[in-house]
Amino acid sequence: xxGCTIFPAQTGVKLTLPGHAAMIAxxxxxxxxxxxxxxxxxxxxxxxxxxxxxxxxxxxxxxxSLPDSLQDSTAxxxxxxxxxxxxxxxDLLLFEAVAFVDTGGPPRRYVLEVPNGTYEWVLAVxxxxxxxxxxxxxxxxxxxxxxFYRNPADATPQGTGRVHVTDAGADSINFAIDFTNMHRIxxxxxxxxP
Amino acid sequence: MRAPLLACLAIVPGVAAAAQSxxxxxxxVTDTLGxxxxxxxxxxxxxxxxxxxxxxxxxxxxxxxRVIVRVGHIGFAYRVDTVTIAAGDSLERDYRLVSAPVxxxxxxxxxxxxxxxxxxxxxxxxxxxxxxxxxxAVLTVDEAVNRAPGVLFLNGQVNIRGSSGFVEGLxxxxxxxxxxxxxxxxxxxxxxxxxxPLAEVERVEVVKGAGSSLYGSAAFGGVVNLITxxxxxxxxxxxxxxxxxxxxxxxxxxxxxxRTGGLGGLDVTGSYGTETLxxxxxxxxxxxxGYREQDRSDQWETAGRAEWLPRPGTRITGSxxxxxxxxxxxxxxxxxxxxxxxxxxxxxxxxxxxxxxGSYTRSNKGYLxxxxxxxxxxxFAWRARGSWLRSHFTDYNPxxxxxxxxxxxxxxxxxxxxxxxxxxxxxxxxxxxxxxTSDIFGDSGRVGSHTQIDVGPYAEAEQRVGRVRLTAGLxxxxxxxxxxxxxxxxxxxxxxxxxxxxxxxxxxxxxxxxAPTLAERYVTTRAFGFEVIPNPDLDPETAWSFxxxxxxxxxxxxxxxxxxxxxxxxxxxxPTFVLDGGVQKxxxxxxxxxxxxxxxxxxxVSSLVPGLTSSIAYLLVDARDLTTDAVLSFRPRHxxxxxTDYQWRMLSVGxxxxxxxxxxxxxxxxxxxxxxxxxxxxxxxxxxxxxxxxSARLLVTNALNYIYNLVPRTLEPVRTVSVVLTxxx
Numbered sequence: 001x002x003g004c005t006i007f008p009a010q011t012g013v014k015l016t017l018p019g020h021a022a023m024i025a026x027x028x029x030x031x032x033x034x035x036x037x038x039x040x041x042x043x044x045x046x047x048x049x050x051x052x053x054x055x056x057x058x059x060x061x062x063x064x065s066l067p068d069s070l071q072d073s074t075a076x077x078x079x080x081x082x083x084x085x086x087x088x089x090x091d092l093l094l095f096e097a098v099a100f101v102d103t104g105g106p107p108r109r110y111v112l113e114v115p116n117g118t119y120e121w122v123l124a125v126x127x128x129x130x131x132x133x134x135x136x137x138x139x140x141x142x143x144x145x146x147x148f149y150r151n152p153a154d155a156t157p158q159g160t161g162r163v164h165v166t167d168a169g170a171d172s173i174n175f176a177i178d179f180t181n182m183h184r185i186x187x188x189x190x191x192x193x194p
Numbered sequence: 195m196r197a198p199l200l201a202c203l204a205i206v207p208g209v210a211a212a213a214q215s216x217x218x219x220x221x222x223v224t225d226t227l228g229x230x231x232x233x234x235x236x237x238x239x240x241x242x243x244x245x246x247x248x249x250x251x252x253x254x255x256x257x258x259x260r261v262i263v264r265v266g267h268i269g270f271a272y273r274v275d276t277v278t279i280a281a282g283d284s285l286e287r288d289y290r291l292v293s294a295p296v297x298x299x300x301x302x303x304x305x306x307x308x309x310x311x312x313x314x315x316x317x318x319x320x321x322x323x324x325x326x327x328x329x330x331a332v333l334t335v336d337e338a339v340n341r342a343p344g345v346l347f348l349n350g351q352v353n354i355r356g357s358s359g360f361v362e363g364l365x366x367x368x369x370x371x372x373x374x375x376x377x378x379x380x381x382x383x384x385x386x387x388x389x390x391p392l393a394e395v396e397r398v399e400v401v402k403g404a405g406s407s408l409y410g411s412a413a414f415g416g417v418v419n420l421i422t423x424x425x426x427x428x429x430x431x432x433x434x435x436x437x438x439x440x441x442x443x444x445x446x447x448x449x450x451x452x453r454t455g456g457l458g459g460l461d462v463t464g465s466y467g468t469e470t471l472x473x474x475x476x477x478x479x480x481x482x483x484g485y486r487e488q489d490r491s492d493q494w495e496t497a498g499r500a501e502w503l504p505r506p507g508t509r510i511t512g513s514x515x516x517x518x519x520x521x522x523x524x525x526x527x528x529x530x531x532x533x534x535x536x537x538x539x540x541x542x543x544x545x546x547x548x549x550x551x552g553s554y555t556r557s558n559k560g561y562l563x564x565x566x567x568x569x570x571x572x573x574f575a576w577r578a579r580g581s582w583l584r585s586h587f588t589d590y591n592p593x594x595x596x597x598x599x600x601x602x603x604x605x606x607x608x609x610x611x612x613x614x615x616x617x618x619x620x621x622x623x624x625x626x627x628x629x630x631t632s633d634i635f636g637d638s639g640r641v642g643s644h645t646q647i648d649v650g651p652y653a654e655a656e657q658r659v660g661r662v663r664l665t666a667g668l669x670x671x672x673x674x675x676x677x678x679x680x681x682x683x684x685x686x687x688x689x690x691x692x693x694x695x696x697x698x699x700x701x702x703x704x705x706x707x708x709a710p711t712l713a714e715r716y717v718t719t720r721a722f723g724f725e726v727i728p729n730p731d732l733d734p735e736t737a738w739s740f741x742x743x744x745x746x747x748x749x750x751x752x753x754x755x756x757x758x759x760x761x762x763x764x765x766x767x768x769p770t771f772v773l774d775g776g777v778q779k780x781x782x783x784x785x786x787x788x789x790x791x792x793x794x795x796x797x798x799v800s801s802l803v804p805g806l807t808s809s810i811a812y813l814l815v816d817a818r819d820l821t822t823d824a825v826l827s828f829r830p831r832h833x834x835x836x837x838t839d840y841q842w843r844m845l846s847v848g849x850x851x852x853x854x855x856x857x858x859x860x861x862x863x864x865x866x867x868x869x870x871x872x873x874x875x876x877x878x879x880x881x882x883x884x885x886x887x888x889s890a891r892l893l894v895t896n897a898l899n900y901i902y903n904l905v906p907r908t909l910e911p912v913r914t915v916s917v918v919l920t921x922x923x
Contacts, residue, residue, distance in 0.1 A: 046872055046901040049447040050540045054868040057530065093778060100532055100549060109530035109538065113868045135776045 053169030055097065056081055056112040056122060064180035066103045075129040077103050077146065077177070081112050082121040089189050090136035119163045123148035124177045144182040149175040218284040219277065220253040222246070223265060226290055226804070229884065232324055233267035233291060247426040248922050249887060255469060265289045268300050268323055304371070304399040304419040306654065307408050307620050308608040313698040316665045316689025318743050318757045318794065320344060320400040327395065329839060329848065331880050331891035331918055333436060335395060336387035339418055341852065342400050343755070343796040343811035346833055349905045352385065354402050355759055356790050356815040357415020359828035360905045365711050365767065367414040369405065373422055373513065375563045375581045378412050380598030380628040381635055383711035386559045386585060390515050393434065393461055393476050394497045396423040402794065403759060404706025404739035407667040407687035410624065410650040414706040414737055422513065425465045425472035425501060431923040432463045438916030440485040441899045443544050447537055450544040455483035457916065472501040484522070485912045486544045488551065491521035507569040516560030525550035526907035541869065543901065543909040552591040559585040573613040577606045594719065596632035616658040623651040630712050638728065639718040646712055647674045665689040673709045678730040683707045697746020700757070707736045714767055714782045726780045733784050737763040756795040763788040787820040790829070805841035827859045828905065846882040857904060866906035874902045874910065891918045
């Protein structure tokens with residue numbers, strides 16, 4: 001099934017020319033050759049290497065390593081963006097695009113392929129393995145915020161992580177992932193259960 | 195009488211010869227340049243006929259006395275010869291055919307489930323014979339089908355006039371037949387193009403438009419029939435070796451390995467035949483390093499065929515093929531953050547997304563088929579067949595597997611009323627029992643089994659009224675799946691072919707449908723981070739397909755085929771996001787209504803210069819998703835194919851160019867919508883040399899190393915140079 005992508009992984013009759021078509025044959029041949037040559041010359045485009053940014057791009061660095069106790073229970077670490085800061089736990093499922101990243105190692109570039117617009121929160125999330133699907137009800141037990149983008153030009157105590165995405169993308173949205181400073185959902189939507 | 199005779203001969207070739215083996219006519223069929231042709235040699239007024247082999251040699255048992263022999267080959271004028279031969283004698287006659295391709299049109303067997311001339315079909319049919327396949331030096335069946343007018347492949351998924359789009363590997367809206375035996379996978383409904391070695395294929399017929407009135411499910415957008423070689427009399431053999439190399443990425447920034455990737459293969463075919471018993475066997479293997487990271491593949495294949503002609507008018511055929519294919523899988527190319535490439539590229543089409551690292555598939559598939567053909571008289575013939583199709587895949591990362599077995603049977607009778615071609619009635623019934631066991635299509639993520647039973651009686655009548663040939667047919671399919679509700683689908687078709695001074699006009703209207711595959715109903719997995727949940731109660735997707743076309747010779751130098759088509763599709767199956775218990779999941783549902791309309795035209799021309807042929811084919815598709823009033827995804831609007839070939843003595847050269855306009859819309863836009871997409875402009879070059887039993891062909895596909903993709907994050911093949919050496923005995 002990996003070969004199939006979703007889940008997981010001439011022309012009619014050939015013609016040759018009898019004698020009485022002599023007058024037009026050379027012309028047709030020239031036209032055919034010219035068409036092929038023109039077609040060939042048109043083929044110098046195609047996909048090209050580019051270092052541009054499409055959507056939200058940046059680099060994540062790692063501060064602190066993933067605790068040994070979480071190694072086996074980690075389902076994924078990913079970066080998401082919210083157009084509007086979540087107002088309730090159920091809003092947490094309304095994120096735009098996902099970019100999966102490693103649980104450690106050297107700084108890594110990421111790309112969040114989001115539509116143009118403003119995004120109020122770009123963050124990294126650690127997800128715990130689970131046999132049941134993610135929902136607003138179990139988000140607090142399965143997800144941890146492990147870092148988010150903060151605009152370095154904003155020196156206010158609260159800061160802002162607002163990102164404006166244009167056709168040129170929004171690059172250098174860099175931030176750190178800190179596994180020693182993981183935050184629960186209830187830290188944002190208190191109270192935390194005992 | 196010609197057409198009925200052709201019809202019977204197509205069903206039981208060689209039968210009459212077996213009955214009247216009192217003298218032997220033998221010799222060769224070549225073109226004016228001396229190149230061998232697989233021409234057909236017939237004795238007029240009898241059923242005796244023989245097809246020349248790849249060296250142009252034929253051997254034919256003929257009635258004694260004075261007989262008229264007619265020799266033909268597609269693309270060449272008939273040659274008629276009068277021969278007098280005594281009982282027990284053998285006589286050598288060599289025939290050189292002159293190019294006059296508009297004179298002889300192909301005989302086809304797919305459009306009406308019996309033999310007919312191309313101009314008698316009410317629907318469009320594209321034919322690629324063995325000459326086309328050899329000239330193009332293609333190595334695989336999908337390469338042979340691709341480039342046909344109106345056909346486009348999207349990452350291995352065949353589209354006829356935009357029928358399938360790209361449905362993420364599940365289901366095909368085109369039915370594959372091997373000698374008339376349905377061969378779509380039992381579980382996923384897709385097509386394993388590697389199941390039959392190309393060496394076995396003599397001709398490919400592509401019937402365009404809905405064909406469910408004769409073929410039932412999956413013939414939603416058309417039918418592709420692979421017709422394998424008849425086994426010639428005597429000993430014959432062929433050895434073919436292939437070698438080649440893939441170009442490296444055109445930019446150093448995309449370089450992903452320190453060496454050049456290669457490909458190679460070897461296949462051998464042996465056959466022996468007498469007038470009553472014939473058999474052939476093909477063995478082969480291929481290896482490819484692939485043109486991108488994690489793209490290696492190894493394939494072993496075998497195919498065989500045995501024929502027994504116990505008495506005049508009776509032929510019993512057994513055939514089969516088995517392929518074992520192990521290949522690395524390249525799920526999607528990588529972007530920053532999910533790529534081991536650290537050179538800062540916005541995307542790296544030659545390297546995989548790290549989440550797909552280690553993806554690998556072992557795929558075994560094959561079929562066995564037995565057919566009994568019986569021509570009771572010049573007016574009536576019937577055929578019975580049984581088949582077993584098996585596919586078994588095992589995936590690694592993600593790990594899953596599936597085994598499917600499809601047992602099929604069909605009984606068909608063809609009556610030429612009063613032995614004439616003016617009125618033909620085809621009646622039959624087809625049934626299939628499909629059983630799958632899988633952990634991904636099983637029981638909610640656990641290993642489970644499912645069964646599907648299809649039964650479809652059908653009838654079609656053709657009546658000639660003056661210059662008009664009318665066709666009307668109907669098929670009733672019952673589909674029963676465990677754990678799901680029964681589906682009954684009625685698929686009518688009417689059509690007309692009208693011969694006039696302006697060629698042959700065709701008009702048809704028919705219904706096509708595709709029953710949901712067991713995979714679509716029961717898939718349970720994760721994709722793109724979301725859970726995919728089953729939906730057993732899916733309904734068949736249906737379509738009404740209309741066509742108005744014309745096929746006409748242009749003076750003596752060309753032939754134009756053009757058709758306007760219009761398809762109205764309902765309840766198309768698509769993966770969609772659903773909310774299940776407050777959680778976003780993916781489920782396949784009957785969602786979309788769609789309209790596909792356009793123009794499918796091709797022009798084949800020749801010139802005064804002997805050996806020079808050219809062709810142009812154009813497909814315009816206006817595809818709309820009527821549910822969202824948007825362009826239908828994965829349907830390029832324009833596909834243009836230009837080709838030209840020149841042959842001089844033993845040498846031939848050719849070129850083919852295909853332009854596919856940029857795909858305007860894709861599925862999963864939120865995930866892949868910002869990925870770059872470009873039109874496809876692909877130039878293939880070829881050259882050949884043939885002398886006696888030896889031939890060499892050079893093929894350079896994508897000669898300009900144009901880098902492009904047709905489906906998200908999946909790079910199409912780069913420039914590939916291959917050489918094919920063939921020795922034929």
